[in-house]
Amino acid sequence: MRDVAVIGAGITKFGELWGTSIKDIFVEAAQKAIDDAGVDHIDSLYVGSMSPGLFVGQEHLGAVLADYLGVNPIPATRVESACASGGVAFRQAFLEVASGASEIVLAGGVEKMTDGADVTDVLATAADQEYEVYHGITFPGLYAMIAQAHMKQFGTTREQLAAVAVKNHRNGAKNPNAQFRSEISVEQVMKSTMVADPLRLLDCSPVSDGAASVIVASLEVAKKLSKSFARVKASAQASDTIALHSRESLTTLKSVVRAAQSAYKMAEMKPSDINFVEVHDCFTIAEIVVTEDLGFFEKGKGGEAVEKGLTALECGRIPVNTSGGLKAKGHPVGASGIAQIIELYEQLTGRAGARQAKNARIGMAQNMGGSGASCVIHILEAQ
């Protein structure tokens, strides 16, 4: 396999973008990424999108977006792994360049969620329709069960869950593209509307529109462009049972553990080598479980870690979600995995502005689908 690099990035503001279509926002992010990379063409494109069919009545999204971006006749493919669609799109672009089939590939992600569909119902199609959704549960309920189990098993507290949201809003306030740029307090989280006990409104990532794109290229192309870039040190993906009830434990996400093992092996690294990480905090409990499963904290200690500030941007042992995470930056589901890669790229090239982490040489992005039935992890290194 050839060495692969990220050489450019583009992103829209995340939020309720009622004035623009799924095509508009994809093209905006993609064109920014192409301009940022300074390339005069792309060989192919991948787009991660969870459910454009149910959200806006448009499948065949690869072809649609290639057309509107004006890049026909290049190959254009949509990939889907629920909320991990963006991370998987990046992985496919990585594999295509690593194979030698292409030199420069655009990996994008997009979702338009606010155009009228019943969002909770659409997102529930990422769970097991026959055995979970049929019985009435949706994602807040699934993650609430994980939270309940984690609290019972390890003594994780309600305040610790809130601390995740507070930290991510603090980071998001520094991110010009974030949906929420307001800081919040533990008290505000604790008093927000109950959604699924113990998860309250401010424990949940929002419903968002948004698009994000990166340009992936061979190392040779990256070097010729004479600009800063980030090298892809690992790409790993794993699956787990679709339904929570099939799992041995509710408090460990096996797909995260397995993808992390593969990623560390491929990069020849260990958790302590990672300087900062973007994790899939669709709900506050997810960030706690994932930072444990990635090996940054002992199992059961993730809540304590965030409460003690060990994951803070300033002076944390490992800054987590410097972008604001899904919680504050927003979660247009297909775009989130690419937005994580963009945060890594910006941090590693020293362009993260007010949210720049110190000594950001190696970053990890962890993106997952459903209640963890799919997980994709990438490790990038500054060059």
Next chain:
Amino acid sequence: MRDVAVIGAGITKFGELWGTSIKDIFVEAAQKAIDDAGVDHIDSLYVGSMSPGLFVGQEHLGAVLADYLGVNPIPATRVESACASGGVAFRQAFLEVASGASEIVLAGGVEKMTDGADVTDVLATAADQEYEVYHGITFPGLYAMIAQAHMKQFGTTREQLAAVAVKNHRNGAKNPNAQFRSEISVEQVMKSTMVADPLRLLDCSPVSDGAASVIVASLEVAKKLSKSFARVKASAQASDTIALHSRESLTTLKSVVRAAQSAYKMAEMKPSDINFVEVHDCFTIAEIVVTEDLGFFEKGKGGEAVEKGLTALECGRIPVNTSGGLKAKGHPVGASGIAQIIELYEQLTGRAGARQAKNARIGMAQNMGGSGASCVIHILEAQ
């Protein structure tokens, strides 16, 4: 890029499979393919499926199917390019093995179309929602316009369109997994119900359930298994404008022309090197246009060719759709591209039974999405 082979195949019967779920049929085809290949594991899986969200309310299909196939924690990814989803899944598996990231990858396709959704509406999400579907057109209408233009420009006749369906039903009658195993006459086609002038019911591929899987492996793995296999000589994909009204010509599918150019170049072959071909005959006119655009017949002569028997299984210059094609074999949209690869594999390994083509050493599969906004072409060679 490493050399890649197809080492096993499995397929369900295509048709109205009301007694089984999308998971059941995928697992049936996938398990048959694994057994046929004689491998004890797979490293990852891709599944092509156009719209499981709209058809059966289930997204996150890669993870769902990996779970039900019992292959967690391997990576499992759904890809979508409308009716080219299967061909694109095969291409992703090819790229992953070619890159060296994996040795043995399952490429599957599945669609469950008869479970209650409004099929024509769902399929229309493969066209441009804003500029085509909004104005009321669906796919029979789009292909009818192509047919009208072809008839006007080249004198293609109603009988020539019918000859495509007659030939494909004759081939399908020899395929035990085909949805329709009945021969039909030109007269029956000409008298069938009008759908969109000039296309009648028997010019249209049917609504189908079905699943298909192949096992893709490195050449080294293929050789170690000491069984017959087929080598992938080319994998090519191209895009075109999503809407018909944006094209210079209605009678040439540019994505087919461009993907074919790339495929011939990669394989270092020309049209006359291909011994047989599976093409995407979603409507009879599609087969005529595509056989021209692939270079087998001069532009405008595709209708005459089929009428003269040049594409017949027996004594044809180049047998087209020996499987029965989408028309007779059935068209569970996500599965069709993989089913084409299976026909190539069976022909190239001499296992096609009553529909075995003579001198089948090199075969081509052409799979497309929408009205040709995406096209993926593979060339396989017997070993």
